[in-house]
Amino acid sequence: MITIFHVPNTRGFRVIWLCEELGEPYQLEKVDFSAEYRAGADWRRMKPVGKVPVMTDGDVKLFESGAIVQYLLDRRGDGLLQPPRGTSEHGLYLQWCWFAEATFSRMTGEIANHKRAFADAPIEPVLEEMRNRARDCMRALDEAVHGKQFLLGDTFSAADIMMGYCAQSFSRNVGDEIPPNAAAWWERMQARPAFQAAVAANRMK
Numbered sequence: 001m002i003t004i005f006h007v008p009n010t011r012g013f014r015v016i017w018l019c020e021e022l023g024e025p026y027q028l029e030k031v032d033f034s035a036e037y038r039a040g041a042d043w044r045r046m047k048p049v050g051k052v053p054v055m056t057d058g059d060v061k062l063f064e065s066g067a068i069v070q071y072l073l074d075r076r077g078d079g080l081l082q083p084p085r086g087t088s089e090h091g092l093y094l095q096w097c098w099f100a101e102a103t104f105s106r107m108t109g110e111i112a113n114h115k116r117a118f119a120d121a122p123i124e125p126v127l128e129e130m131r132n133r134a135r136d137c138m139r140a141l142d143e144a145v146h147g148k149q150f151l152l153g154d155t156f157s158a159a160d161i162m163m164g165y166c167a168q169s170f171s172r173n174v175g176d177e178i179p180p181n182a183a184a185w186w187e188r189m190q191a192r193p194a195f196q197a198a199v200a201a202n203r204m205k
Helices: 012-022 035-039 041-046 065-076 088-117 124-144 158-173 180-191 193-202
Strands: 002-006 026-030 054-057 060-062
Touching: 002 012, 012 026, 012 065, 012 158, 012 193, 035 041, 054 065, 060 065, 065 088, 065 158, 088 124, 088 158, 124 158, 124 180, 158 180, 180 193
Parallel strands: 002 026
Antiparallel strands: 002 054, 054 060
8 A cells, every 4th residue: 555644735746636547545644744743753754854754565664755756656556647668758848847846846945844943033025036946847837738738738647746735835935926937837737636635635734
């Protein structure tokens, strides 16, 4: 059984959504997100930098959301939700998966981290710089889905899952209106039954 150690509204949502799309059984373990717990030895043995998510699958333990998504696709996906390896489409798929985490999520995540670390006195120029970089990322997404159903054209893929978390995080942490092409894409993502099931599971009530 896949176990996802998760905090609601964090990157583990990607893994939950993927499992729902694949119809893959999983269980959720809620992590204490207090600074004290995340700094403790028990959790640091699970994730060395004290963040979430972590996934276990038998003897396998992984702690990067993008790596977890790719691992599950390769191990459990049976060719679903990614183009064949070595094709130009797979290169494009990889580009958007990496962009989602290395570039887009970095900006929105750091906004949340900054507000948490400097709750009493946030440094507004720093926040605005990160918001502007996130806006650049959103414009890139808006251009990428112009005239398309999904990032790869007519085919939904895990790149849409990876980027979907970014759209959530952008709305929470930047607060701007999403531009029209990206907004239409995001509405399609939210209408997917697997997305809606993941939202319900994410609440962890």
